[in-house]
Amino acid sequence: MRSIALVAQAVFKESVRDRVPYSMVAFAVLIIAASYLISQLTAGQDMKILKDLGLAAIAVFGLLIAVFIGINLVSKEVERRSVFAVLAKPLSRSQFILGKYFGLALTLVVNLSVMTLAFYAVLLYVDLTTDALLKAAWPAPALDPRLVIAVVLIVAELMLVTAIALFFSTFSSPLLSALLTLGVWVAGHFNADLRNFEAVLDVRPVALLARAVYYLLPNLAPFNIRAEVVHGVPVPASQVALTLAYAAVYITILLLGAIAVFRRRDFK
Amino acid sequence: MKPRNRGLIVAVMLLFAASVGIQAVRDRDRVPFEPPGGMLWIQSGTAMKRMALGFDTLVADLYWIRAVVYYGGQRLRDRSERSYELLYPMLDLVTTLDPRFKVAYRFGAIFLTEGYPDGPGRPDQAIALLENGLRRDGERWEYMHDIGFIYYWWLRDYTKAAEWFERGGRAPGGPPWLAPLAATTLAQGGDRQSSRTMWRQLFENADSDWIRSSAERRLLQLDAMDALDQLNVIAARYAAREGRVAQSWPALVQGERLRGIPLDPAGVPYVINPVTGRVGLAEDSPLWPLPEEPQALRPVPEPPS
Numbered sequence: 001m002r003s004i005a006l007v008a009q010a011v012f013k014e015s016v017r018d019r020v021p022y023s024m025v026a027f028a029v030l031i032i033a034a035s036y037l038i039s040q041l042t043a044g045q046d047m048k049i050l051k052d053l054g055l056a057a058i059a060v061f062g063l064l065i066a067v068f069i070g071i072n073l074v075s076k077e078v079e080r081r082s083v084f085a086v087l088a089k090p091l092s093r094s095q096f097i098l099g100k101y102f103g104l105a106l107t108l109v110v111n112l113s114v115m116t117l118a119f120y121a122v123l124l125y126v127d128l129t130t131d132a133l134l135k136a137a138w139p140a141p142a143l144d145p146r147l148v149i150a151v152v153l154i155v156a157e158l159m160l161v162t163a164i165a166l167f168f169s170t171f172s173s174p175l176l177s178a179l180l181t182l183g184v185w186v187a188g189h190f191n192a193d194l195r196n197f198e199a200v201l202d203v204r205p206v207a208l209l210a211r212a213v214y215y216l217l218p219n220l221a222p223f224n225i226r227a228e229v230v231h232g233v234p235v236p237a238s239q240v241a242l243t244l245a246y247a248a249v250y251i252t253i254l255l256l257g258a259i260a261v262f263r264r265r266d267f268k
Numbered sequence: 269m270k271p272r273n274r275g276l277i278v279a280v281m282l283l284f285a286a287s288v289g290i291q292a293v294r295d296r297d298r299v300p301f302e303p304p305g306g307m308l309w310i311q312s313g314t315a316m317k318r319m320a321l322g323f324d325t326l327v328a329d330l331y332w333i334r335a336v337v338y339y340g341g342q343r344l345r346d347r348s349e350r351s352y353e354l355l356y357p358m359l360d361l362v363t364t365l366d367p368r369f370k371v372a373y374r375f376g377a378i379f380l381t382e383g384y385p386d387g388p389g390r391p392d393q394a395i396a397l398l399e400n401g402l403r404r405d406g407e408r409w410e411y412m413h414d415i416g417f418i419y420y421w422w423l424r425d426y427t428k429a430a431e432w433f434e435r436g437g438r439a440p441g442g443p444p445w446l447a448p449l450a451a452t453t454l455a456q457g458g459d460r461q462s463s464r465t466m467w468r469q470l471f472e473n474a475d476s477d478w479i480r481s482s483a484e485r486r487l488l489q490l491d492a493m494d495a496l497d498q499l500n501v502i503a504a505r506y507a508a509r510e511g512r513v514a515q516s517w518p519a520l521v522q523g524e525r526l527r528g529i530p531l532d533p534a535g536v537p538y539v540i541n542p543v544t545g546r547v548g549l550a551e552d553s554p555l556w557p558l559p560e561e562p563q564a565l566r567p568v569p570e571p572p573s
Contacts, residue, residue, distance in 0.1 A: 045329075045332065049333075052325045056323050056325075056326040059322075059323075134477070186321060189321045189322045220322070224322045227324065227325045230325060233368065
């Protein structure tokens with residue numbers, strides 16, 4: 001356990017030294033602030049657009065962090081040959097993979113927390129400067145605590161994406177890993193269509209195959225409750241809990257897969 | 269010793285200033301090509317929803333801003349050059365991407381119905397949009413009220429208007445004033461007081477500044493119409509007494525002992541037609557032109573006993 005924590009700490013420190021997450025956070029903060037200016041064009045819909053844009057910025061920049069750091073976690077060590085030095089220490093390959101994963105997960109949580117705080121600060125400013133008559137038309141309060149639930153699900157989705165990136169990075173190049181991860185992310189958002197394939201296709205084997213792919217690929221659509229939260233529509237707690245449980249199970253599968261590949265990998 | 273970059277920094281600054289200058293000179297003579305009526309490459313909301321990859325509401329926001337800017341931009345153009353043909357496809361796209369975007373449906377109800385040159389004059393499209401809202405966003409009384417309102421104000425179909433008001437009154441959260449409004453509409457549709465009630469409700473329940481100011485303008489126009497009715501009675505009285513129409517305000521003010529030249533609710537003086545002697549709204553008033561008033565229902569004659 002201690003070895004995993006040490007590797008995770010090293011990954012987190014390296015990401016702090018690496019300025020990429022900082023620039024992304026700065027950019028996200030800038031986008032959120034810019035959204036205030038954009039909202040002047042929206043015919044009174046500034047709060048809705050601010051929330052949509054803020055949550056989307058958090059999701060997009062989080063995704064970039066997850067993919068572009070995730071794909072380098074293992075491959076960079078292998079390329080630099082530093083993996084030999086690390087594995088010569090009393091550290092198993094599975095501990096190495098888990099430490100890498102939790103280190104990046106910690107980086108994500110810290111980055112997204114900063115973005116969320118910045119997001120709430122902009123919402124607070126708009127809330128304080130908006131006329132009460134206009135506020136009455138908002139479907140949900142500016143500082144709606146349910147926004148945090150949307151962010152929690154974004155974090156869960158990104159942790160799943162990180163696990164996908166880590167899995168691919170155990171056996172392929174960074175570029176290929178990035179393409180594969182983004183491909184799975186896109187497919188994960190189209191996944192719901194596969195479930196209803198039999199409604200549009202009469203060929204039963206193909207429909208069954210589509211159904212199998214639906215269950216095999218990660219289903220990322222349920223992680224997106226941004227529209228419900230922005231419109232003040234209640235999201236059942238059971239749905240959130242099941243989505244988080246799904247993420248935990250799927251992440252475990254991917255980590256076990258990554259460990260299995262990495263344990264059998266020959267470094268020459 | 270590290271090389272000093274001062275020269276390079278100065279060069280970059282100078283070149284940047286030059287690029288700004290070149291751009292300013294180029295923009296002076298360049299009129300960017302704009303396709304007549306604008307362009308909307310993707311009009312299928314379903315296709316756009318797939319392309320949005322989970323960011324549907326954000327894409328809806330972008331199209332919403334585009335719709336608002338498009339409508340506002342057309343209103344700023346010369347009257348003869350205005351075209352609103354993309355307004356409905358844009359609003360349809362917005363509401364397909366974000367089916368709960370309430371203000372987009374209601375914005376459509378107000379601005380798609382406005383007659384040319386202030387809008388496309390398409391109450392049918394406004395009703396279609398609101399009916400989509402009822403299908404996609406549940407039985408909202410606001411959409412039912414707006415459909416009833418379009419039948420009342422623009423289509424003058426008081427039976428259908430009353431049906432929708434009644435349906436809105438029965439919808440979840442429907443306000444208690446909708447059922448009496450349905451009864452009044454059926455009994456005396458077209459009277460100014462009912463119009464005023466509806467515009468006031470729109471004003472008070474508006475989701476956006478644009479809708480609120482549009483409703484406010486209509487309310488001021490109704491006030492102006494009330495004032496004009498009174499002023500024309502005075503002008504007629506003057507004509508009957510003097511045997512000629514009042515050709516200017518000084519004559520009418522003096523003859524009828526008015527306190528001064530009356531102003532419309534926007535603060536612009538009313539004008540007198542020197543030929544007919546009728547008082548009207550000045551063309552430079554922000555309230556001009558006044559709406560064509562829905563025709564009041566004629567009282568049903570009593571059946572012979």
